[in-house]
Amino acid sequence: MSTARDLSIGVDVGGTNTDAAVIDQAGTVLARTKQATTDDVTGGIRAGISHVLAELGEDRSRVARVMLGTTHATNAIVQRRGLDRVAAIRLGAPATTAYPPLLGWPSDLAHLVLAGSAMIRGGNMVDGTPIAPLDRDGIRRFLDEVGQVDAVAVAGVFSPSTPEQEQEVGELIRAHLGADARVFLSHDIGPTGLLERENATVLNAALYSVARAVTEALVTVVAEEGLDAQTFFAQNDGTLMSLEYAEQFPVLTIGSGPANSIRGAAFLSGVENGIVIDVGGTTSDLGVVVDGFPRESTTPRDIGGVRTNFRMPDILSLGIGGGTIVDPTTGAVGPGSVGHRITSEGLLFGGATPTLTDAASLAGAAVAGRRLPEQPAAIADALRAGLAVAHDRLEAAVEALSFGRGDLPLIVVGGGGFLVPDALAGVADVIRPHDGAVANAVGAAIALAGGRAEHLSVQEDRASAIETASAAAIAKAVQAGADPRTVEIVEVLEAHVAYADRPTVRVSVKAAGPLATLGERVAR
């Protein structure tokens, strides 16, 4: 028996289920489980981890890492629960003053989160020219006036390409409020697009306590189980961050579920480029895997009514799942779903509600080792019609994501995968990887540590702009836990800026790499 510390536990805390999976260095899944998510989060994590550890037996000592993905931050924003109070400082006056911070937020959320805001002279133009000299005294006055706050969010004009001023202001705030003041800088959070980046930064600052509760839950369970393991959080681009980093950037956990699912599906199937569909009880989430990573959305995302622009996987959600209700008279599909009550309400399980699971079973899919009881002809017809509608919608969604390429494979994961037919127009192959039901937990377990950075420069200096952004992205990846010796650039995006005196380009670079091994992490 090996005594190597070579196992990783991936945990995915979803709204309904908490999945856990253990994989070894060779990528073999040694144990997996699905447990119910609990209100206190800790319970579900505890159930998931203890279940897979029990399956491992004495191999539990080989566990070196635990990686957690969660929708907790999203839920906190949507449910307005446990959020911290934030002071927002904008650097950019006299520019931007027509648009005060938190403009366009739902008023209840703004009221809950915002302790106060100030538009301070400072910021930079697109070419780095200062808009106005930084008003340091104005910042100090604002901090004195705003009183007790949990955190401070700072957003400076063009800070993604010129971050120095935000960094200086961060130091100034800590010097004024104390070294342990929680300060969040917008260039760490998102790209160009001031309001969206500022929104994301304020949300991030408001999520500190929420994130801390989850990190503590994970640390508690790991300690209870006596595991000598490093702990990480999954972020929404399919890479990992340390717990400290997750506490600093909780907003980056939003969207990590689909990202994990896509990464896990790619890993389990050995497919680096393809379409991934994760079929659950209520919805199917489709994404695209490009060179092993989720394709990112290019349009701003709305979270709890707040428009943000930090990176997110490009996900298409369809109201098609195993529990989706089929109208017994018309065969119409959804939008209702019996969700987790499928095991009591579905026809297959002795219930009275026709669902897509029943339709798939009628068509011959093996579901839970059960056979559909004989149905009246009308209901059987409705189920067949419903399944045809579901297949049409799945096909249209796959086509929408496939770049117009018919040669990409479709990787099917999730508990409702039997809804996807073996042949689908617009894809080369339908692949159903073993352990696909816990692809999201596997995705968390195999995630790399990553970082992203942006730089703006004239076209002629494009190469040096990429170099500058690459160095910053690598530094962020290493800060997130990547091994400095193996971290590499995995993506370079370029965008051109019009109305500049010389052709100007904005580059955005992502770096990622395997985690530094225990005891080998370079001191930062």
Added chain:
Amino acid sequence: MPQTAAPPRLTEVTADDIEALAAGTAVFGTGGGGSVYTSRIVVEQALRERGPVQLVTVDELTDDDTVILMSGIGAPTVGIEMLTAAEQVETLLRVSERAAGRPITTLMAAEIGGSNGVGPIGWASQLGLKVLDADGMGRAYPDAAMISMNVAGLPCDFAVLSDVIGNVSVLETVDLHWLERLARVLTIASGSICLGTHYPMTRETARGAVIEGTVSAAIRVGRALLAAAEPVSAIAEAMGGEILLTGKITDLDRRTETGFTRGSVTITGLGDDRGRVQSIELQNENLVVVEDGRVVVSVPDNVTLVDAETGHAITTEMLRFGQRVAVLAWPADPLWRSPRGLELAGPRAFGLDIDYTPFELGAR
């Protein structure tokens, strides 16, 4: 506007109209005009605080009224980061009134397409002015010379530019080509984004020189889009236009040249349009649609790409490989189809060696 039946006219714009106005101006943007979102939220806020803005026709202007165009100019990518200063519009109005020698009472959008179609409502609210239910393009165009008053032969007395820092410039140029050239240099020096006024007009000079009813039309199209179960066909109907193709973007070539986004986008048909391919030439806006080597639509006729599901318009800088889109086209205002209109904004004005044929006359 292409509609022949006179639709009900709006007499004011309220905060509740702005979502529809923004969605509509995005469609009218024909690929340009910048992001409407940022304008939308600030205009909504202004109207909630200060109440509706009065919308008037050219006929309703009095002898005491002076209209001026107010617009943003510059790079959309900079515009979403270095936002407008609160004092910028007051400064513009003060300097514009000094240059005009009389009070300005009414604002007009230079272009109804994109953020410049939404902005004037908020600026008018802030300044306590009326808004003319009209604009100078009926869409978005990249060049100051491509404006209806220029087609009508109306000279531009002066223009005022103000930047986020507080710098103000008054330009008295010999024509609009010089205005474009000088305004561009000033804008770049100001950090690639400015606000400006130009073309002071009276009731008499505005008549026949502006494209009327476009603010109402944009709100009407936006409402149709937001309310419809089938948004794309609802927009086509509201615009008096046509859906040319539904498909996905399978090729995209964009580059920045002399301050413009140029290139082309290829759309491969899906569903009923499977087997068809269209490519669109871009210069900030969508210029020409080509299918099987033949020109289907060209400027000054209008082409907008909208999301195939939601109907929301997609600007040229937001186009992405793999997006599902519908290609929408509708006829240009008759002013643009006149010899002078075609000289200023026909295919050759964009350096394209093709003849203009109105697209509904079977260019296909």
